[in-house]
């Protein structure tokens with residue numbers, strides 16, 4: 001299925017941004033406490049319109065919003 005316009009915008013967010021209104025959490029947050037300097041969290045989301053899945057990460061070494069491919 002094609003990615004919806006809201007997800008297209010979401011996928012281009014390089015910094016922290018709020019999940020768009022049709023993204024729902026699909027799992028509990030994964031918390032990585034051991035990472036330097038302060039640990040980070042990942043949270044999975046899925047769009048209720050186009051079913052695109054995202055992972056949101058608070059790690060400075062990752063993109064804030066990563067689209068699942070394939």
Ligand SMILES: [Zn+2]
Pocket residue numbers: 003004005006007047048049050051052
């Ligand atoms: Zn979508």
